[in-house]
Amino acid sequence: MPLIKNGQQVADPWLALGDEETLPEDVPVIVSLERWQQEKDVLQTRGMELGLRLRSDQSPQQVAEDLQFFSLIALEFPKFTDGRAYSYARLLRERHGFSGELRAVGNVLRDQLLFMQRCGFDAFELPENAPVEAWLRALEDFSVWYQPVTDNRAPVSSLRRRLRVAAQ
Amino acid sequence: MYRYDEFDEALVRERVAQFSDQVQRRLNGELNEDEFKPLRLMNGLYLQLHAYMFRIAIPYGTLSSVQLRKLAHVARTYDKGYGHITTRQNMQFNWPRLEDAPAILSDLADAQLHAIQTSGNCIRNTTADQYAGVAADEIADPRHYCEIIRQWSTLHPEFSFLPRKFKIAVTGAEEDRAALRTHDIGLRMRRDADGNPGFEVMVGGGLGRTPVVGVTIREFLPEEHLLSYLESTLRVYNQLGRRDNIHKARIKILVQSVGRDAFARMVEEEWAQLRDGYLTLPQEELDTIARYFAPPPYETLEDSPPELELWQSTSPGFAAWMNENVAAHKQAGYAIVNISLKPEGGVPGDITAEQMDVVADLAERYSFSEIRATHEQNLVLPYVRKLDLMAVWQGLQQAGLATANIGLISDMICCPGLDYCNLANTRSIPVAQEISERFADLSKQRDIGPLKIKMSGCINACGHHHVGHIGILGVDKKGQEYYQITLGGSAENETTLGNIVGPAFSAAEIGDAMETIVDTYLTIREEGESFLETYRRVGQQPFKETLYAAH
Structure with a gap:
């Protein structure tokens, strides 16, 4: 699956590990919450970076104390209409200070990429055969925003303030 | 009222470009209908029974004359010459072609209008008191x-x-x-x-x-x-x-x-x-x-100009309109004019392109170029000098917009129903038209007093039937249209849900049932008591008895 990270297509070094699959020796893996809870000791002491995958009914609140163990958190969109992960992403970034990779996985659509990015996602798993160039262009659909959110784009209110100050 | 600055303008233009691209992808087959659906639904474009339906946002129900003329232009150019005011203060067009959607949005953007978030599982257009300010x-x-x-x-x-x-x-x-x-x-x-x-x-x-x-x-x-x-x-x-x-x-x-x-x-x-x-x-x-919402440059006027009394005493039509459709204003010498979109036998909330132009002109001349849409599917001129009320009334009358029935029984809320909507179980418009004709006599309506009928063609309740003083809900019974009646609802300060009065009535019976309810009220009401007050005093029983006596 094509992966976009920080605005460009990159190779994916991570292995999404199924709950029944054997832990490989030398690859960083992304595990489910259940597997993390059962195999914490092994996974922590493996000497490899660790990723966590959360379903949309698993709030990151459940792992708030464990965040230091993860270099990557994958938030799942089971259907594009399930928007819980937008809130989870913001909470991870803004409240819990998570600074690792925040990856959108599942039913990720081109026309939602920008919303995801604004909420703090920096990586996106695209469907097989997605035209990556067109998807990247969708990140440029808008140049102005009303809300201050997780990204660093200045909202309209602060642009207006700058104009007022400049006019004085 | 609010006017876009460069940032608002840029955002709406970018949204038009984005949506135009999405429509293009649909038209060239890159997107199938399933994939396109969530995209069009983020922008007010529904696929209804016979055609697409386009819902245009009127933020908190406030419009300028320029904007209303632009909506008239859209109705004339891309639709069948009319639009429909919704219960969320928006305007719907019932017959646009998908191919035209980008052009419609681009034309609307010229007047600072858009369709952003008029559908979809998002925060919809914010609504407000139509008399705000x-x-x-x-x-x-x-x-x-x-x-x-x-x-x-x-x-x-x-x-x-x-x-x-x-x-x-x-x-x-x-x-x-x-x-x-x-x-x-x-x-x-x-x-x-x-x-x-x-x-x-x-x-x-x-x-x-x-x-x-x-x-x-x-x-x-x-x-x-x-x-x-x-x-x-x-x-x-x-x-x-x-x-x-x-x-x-x-x-x-x-x-x-x-x-x-x-x-x-x-x-x-x-x-x-x-x-x-x-x-x-x-x-x-x-x-x-x-x-942006500073008061307009009001003149200092006397609150009760003598002309007003003269017009009222010489023109009963004007006097009736003044009584029912004109509301008190906070500024001395000014009045709020309600424009009824519920003419006798009409489709509640519909307005033709020509009528939109008339209202836009009247607003420009007499109401600081501002118009409001109401959740009860009417329009409002918010800043009319009392001295101009006669001229406004005459202008509205010529356009068929002076029906003096605001708040009366024929001022119904009504969803589009099975004439347009693919969720509906029954039609609602013909029922509204029948009720409007049965109670056409305005002096009878005034005698009945404040009475809100609200009607929905299915349980999704777009016509707010639960909070109608009389609510009508269309239900399908083995392929036949039936109408269930609730009584005693209200969306006002003491919001109350109505109670179902009994078995539903057929399309042929519903008009008589309405008359029975009203006649029962007129018989049992006490001096000065509105329908809702009577209902709250006596409950369902008297209505039940008369409604089902013959059954």
């Missing part, structure tokens, strides 16, 4: 807060895929003309002991198949915290609202299941984190937006 009973003008909510909610990245749609209504007045407690969030302006403005926050109201009256979760929210509190509420809902069953996904179900106090606690806990953060509204920003 001019009502004699106003505590504070709510319009700049509505505009602040509009901007904050537009393309909000966190809240564009909520469990279900989300509707916010605002009023600054004592009398609730915005049906606050039937909204996901209702905001009523208050002032604290020091006179500072803020809001009572109500949450979890809604109609549909599970009607619920909203509950207050905060008695007073200082104005600067408006957005952080809304964001907290939406964040709780976005995470915890049900997503397994579309019929249980509205915030009302969440509030009901956890209980008001627990829900309020969750919001307050989230708010404890967000308050005093970057969503706090600086006074300077509030003031900047509020300046």
